Amino acid sequence: MLRGVLGAIVGIAVAVLTVILFEWISHTIFPVPPELDTQDSAEMSAYMASAPLGALLLVLAGYLVATFDGTFVACWIGRAKPHVYALLIGVLMLVATVSTLIMIPHPLWFSAAAFIGIIIAAWAAFRVAPSAVQSRDRSE
Numbered sequence: 001m002l003r004g005v006l007g008a009i010v011g012i013a014v015a016v017l018t019v020i021l022f023e024w025i026s027h028t029i030f031p032v033p034p035e036l037d038t039q040d041s042a043e044m045s046a047y048m049a050s051a052p053l054g055a056l057l058l059v060l061a062g063y064l065v066a067t068f069d070g071t072f073v074a075c076w077i078g079r080a081k082p083h084v085y086a087l088l089i090g091v092l093m094l095v096a097t098v099s100t101l102i103m104i105p106h107p108l109w110f111s112a113a114a115f116i117g118i119i120i121a122a123w124a125a126f127r128v129a130p131s132a133v134q135s136r137d138r139s140e
Contacts, residue, residue, distance in 0.1 A: 019058075022065065026058035060117070071090065071122050097115070
């Protein structure tokens, strides 16, 4: 039980830190114009419509990598019931992403890719993690 809770908490933390890291990299490479008022939804919508493709792709990659590594780590630590971790991390990432997409309008392709990609990333980590756990258990 404790191992399962620890797996879920660490998996969520890894996912959040991964998103933060990718967004930091994106903002470092593609800085937001200093005059942009991030509190003005009209200005944010206009900026997102013209945001550099590389910046959007980095943020999208962050969402997908975060979902995969958060799910994988949760499964790896928790061991039992990897489908629960995939569902937990996947749903949390979807909720966080959808809320971000509602607050800051993104291009349609980005929204679709994020939604579909998060589901695929959680599923892929769920499929890969049991074999990694078994390999780790054999080596111990």
